[in-house]
Amino acid sequence: MGESKEKLLEKIETLKNENKTLKEEKSESTKKLRSLESKELKQNINNRQLEGKIRELKGEINSFKKTPLILATITEVFDDNRVGIRGHVGHDFVVTYPGSIDKEKVVAGARVSLNQETLTVVEVLPSKKEADIMAMEIEEKPDIDYDDIGGLENAIVEVKETVELPIKKPELFKEIGIDPPKGILLYGPPGTGKTLLAKAVANQTDSTFIKLVASEFVNKFLGEGARYVRQVFELAKEKAPAIIFIDEIDAIGAKRTHESQGADREVQRTLMQLLSELDGFESRGNVGIIAATNRPDILDDALIRPGRFDRAIEVPLPDEEGRTKILEIHTKKMKIDKKIDFDSISELTEGFSGADLKAICTEAGMFAIRADRKKIISKDFMDAIDKIIESAKMQ
Missing domain, CATH: 3.40.50.300 (P-loop containing nucleotide triphosphate hydrolases)
Incomplete structure (x- = not known):
């Protein structure tokens, strides 16, 4: 009976050790998963930035295809929506302007834009100083x-x-x-x-x-x-x-x-x-x-x-030590739990820029406010990272 009890205790101890090992493996797997998710988030962010840049460049290309306007200065104002203008090349012209333009703005010395083909006034521009x-x-x-x-x-x-x-x-x-x-x-x-x-x-x-x-x-x-x-x-x-x-x-x-x-x-x-x-x-x-x-x-x-x-x-993306420093800078004026481990958070944000890390700090603060707490805890940062990752996946 004594031997059976000893064997039972040994089995219990073995099971405890196995359970501890499984928990450690699970924790390690969770860290790896978060790291992979953060990398995926960064890739999605980069893709969106590239897509935005492409749209911006396409917009610039389309704007470049439009007929350029000529810059000129009004030298004299006449009746019947006519003005005398002088262009950069020094020639003087008498041109017309549409009734939609405010006549109070049509004064000598005002800068205007002209249609390149008809020399009609398109709009009155702000002064050089403005x-x-x-x-x-x-x-x-x-x-x-x-x-x-x-x-x-x-x-x-x-x-x-x-x-x-x-x-x-x-x-x-x-x-x-x-x-x-x-x-x-x-x-x-x-x-x-x-x-x-x-x-x-x-x-x-x-x-x-x-x-x-x-x-x-x-x-x-x-x-x-x-x-x-x-x-x-x-x-x-x-x-x-x-x-x-x-x-x-x-x-x-x-x-x-x-x-x-x-x-x-x-x-x-x-x-x-x-x-x-x-x-x-x-x-x-x-x-x-x-x-x-x-x-x-x-x-x-x-x-x-x-x-x-x-x-x-x-000016590269910050390394792990740099990310920790950035998190500390952005949380300097925030009320945070002293137990928060910025090194662990830094490990989970590989590939994030300084602007990304600032956004995480702000989001963590929002989670604390939502929970009606007076300070930010570690869970708020974890939730902030998860939320950003999830929102990136949905886009």
Whole structure:
């Protein structure tokens, strides 16, 4: 009877060990499953981004096929819906404008767009100053610091050397006898922190931050794109020290082809004006130039040769340690449970960008609010990841 009891106890112990092993295997399998699901989510996100880019490019192609409009200035106003105008080439014309245009806007000095074939006034445009303000995002001194950026230590070091140092200590380069890079190119996937890097540099150098999306240069009015470029550099010199940040530089900086239509030639004129401004730009001055793109492979060689955007800095997706740092940054002001393990969350978010991780933190906060809790717990983050994965699968 004693032996049977001992054997029974041994069987119970064996079953306990087997159960423990099964639980460990299940836990490991769950982690692998979450990792695979996060990778699938990232792939779906990338696919949607590519599809959106394709739609955007198709829209741009369709807009390029439209007849360009001519920019002119009203010199005199006559009766019967007629005005005298002067174009960029210097010729004066008397043209008509439709009754749908507000007559109060039709005044001498106003800018108008003309039909290229009939020279009829199509619309009255905003003043040059208003147009420039609409096209630019200007901050006197951004509140972003290097400490607000996680997972980009190498990129931060390079940006400090190539942009911050020439503005803060130009005498160092003069003493050594070299010129710092005129412009730097930040490249990497969307949401990795390229704009944050540029803003952090502006903050550290007490510079005015001037941000433009390159597609704003591609204006439907002939000659406007090149004018925008000149205005940007003039404004930067007026507000120096300043950082010019040109996002999506590939919109005007793509490789040129021999076969081009009217709209393509306008884009190329804008690019040539940008190259001209870069060539005449003093790199030891107190203005820094930063461009960003997701597609460095399609940029024109003339744009990235030495003397222009001659330093390329990669802004990659964060690694596991970087993801942990980003999660800690975005939860710094959030009320969270001290038991939350960001390392485990980081393992489950492989392939996520900084923007993706910020979205997860926000979603976790929403789950806590929905549960009427005063702080965020680990389950909220797990639910946030699951929700994003599920929503991605449904799209």
